[in-house]
Amino acid sequence: MASSAIGMVIMVMMVCSTCINASTLSLNYYKHTCPRVESIVAGAVHKATLNDKTVPSALLRMHFHDCFIRGCDGSVLLKSKGKNKAEKDGPTNISLHAFYVIENAKKALEAICPGVVSCADILALAARDAVTLSGGPSWEVPKGRKDGRISKAAETRQLPAPTFNISQLQQSFSQRGLSLQDLVALSGGHTLGFAHCSSFQNRIHKFSSKQSIDPSLNPSFANTLQSKCHINNKVKNAGSPLDSSATYFDNTYYKLLLQGKSILSSDQALLTHPTTKALVSKYAHSQLEFERAFVKSMIKMSSITNGGQEIRLQCNLVR
Known part of the structure; x- marks a missing residue:
């Protein structure tokens, strides 16, 4: 009985490792520290889309794949290093592209408000802008995500497969x-x-x-x-x-x-x-x-x- 209870606790902890935790986010998170964040990200997405019509779908998919592994922490953006193969190089993510859009937005933001805006927030904003630029709706994106330090290609097996029932x-x-x-x-x-x-x-x-x-x-x-x-x-x-x-x-x-x-x-x-x-x-x-x-x-x-x-x-x- 005790072992079953422990097993249930462990299972809940594993599931909740990617549970929703919206209490840490705010619509006005960068109001005073980086008020131009949304316009700068939108500009980077728009500029890239003018040259490549596949950018919006790439950014939307990238955000989804980021959030489904360790939560929306920008771990999908990390590159492989040494013996560690990162998420972006996992079999499911090998066709992801347009990472440069996030890098360009980050570079522009670092120039005006260094060390303030997370890459995870940039990706969330870029996904919204991708939808809007494609003729879809816009919405207020809650902000305040932090960037994760762990990215493992093996964990991309957690993504829903195209063959799933x-x-x-x-x-x-x-x-x-x-x-x-x-x-x-x-x-x-x-x-x-x-x-x-x-x-x-x-x-x-x-x-x-x-x-x-x-x-x-x-x-x-x-x-x-x-x-x-x-x-x-x-x-x-x-x-x-x-x-x-x-x-x-x-x-x-x-x-x-x-x-x-x-x-x-x-x-x-x-x-x-x-x-x-x-x-x-x-x-x-x-x-x-x-x-x-x-x-x-x-x-x-x-x-x-x-x-x-x-x-x-x-x-x-x-x-």
């Missing part, structure tokens, strides 16, 4: 204090971005012993995906946009999902549970409802702040 997705999100509603809303971030063939090969080639293609896929759409991703694909960076308006933040992702035109198994999984299926339909029929839910869930996710300890002077190095 609804039970696996629910478990992954609930361990971080996020609900099924948050799962569906945050999945809408797939309205921006691109998936490599390796992320959805399981749906278009050798789906099962009896079927080559996932029967939940629209047949003509499946054929289109097969033409982009051959079974022995060797084309570097081959894949497909995650929806048909992949540089514009809208609710097309949900509309396509209902039409059998989702890319990932984890997208399709949202239609296998009554609660998540109802939310998919709700957001498919209302851009406004989706945006409201997305903003609420983004603030909730970005408030997972446990683990940060310092303000880095460079975002890719600990002090």
Whole structure:
């Protein structure tokens, strides 16, 4: 009995290592110490986006991947050093890019308010700006995160995989204090971005012993995906946009999902549970409802702040 109780305590401690801790954050955190922080970050994101339309999706994905490991502590920004392989070099994160945007914003901020703004806050602001610049909503970002000192590639296995079913997705999100509603809303971030063939090969080639293609896929759409991703694909960076308006933040992702035109198994999984299926339909029929839910869930996710300890002077190095 005693050992079971101890085991339960340990399990709760492990789960809560990435629990939400919004009490440490404030909308006015830099009001007196660095009042231009938001405009400087927004400027860096805007400048980068003018040269590369994939920057917004990259920054949004980067923030998500940061928050899901050790909380939103900027650990995804750290580079590998010595024998330690950092998160950014883990298999799941190998396609992350646009780190230079965060570095450029940090450099500009260090010039006017040195040692004040955390890299984790810069990333949270940049993710918001990425959505807004893509035609999506804006929101007030709570600030005051600290930067973490630990980054391990092996821990990226904790990220929800593109092959996850609804039970696996629910478990992954609930361990971080996020609900099924948050799962569906945050999945809408797939309205921006691109998936490599390796992320959805399981749906278009050798789906099962009896079927080559996932029967939940629209047949003509499946054929289109097969033409982009051959079974022995060797084309570097081959894949497909995650929806048909992949540089514009809208609710097309949900509309396509209902039409059998989702890319990932984890997208399709949202239609296998009554609660998540109802939310998919709700957001498919209302851009406004989706945006409201997305903003609420983004603030909730970005408030997972446990683990940060310092303000880095460079975002890719600990002090």
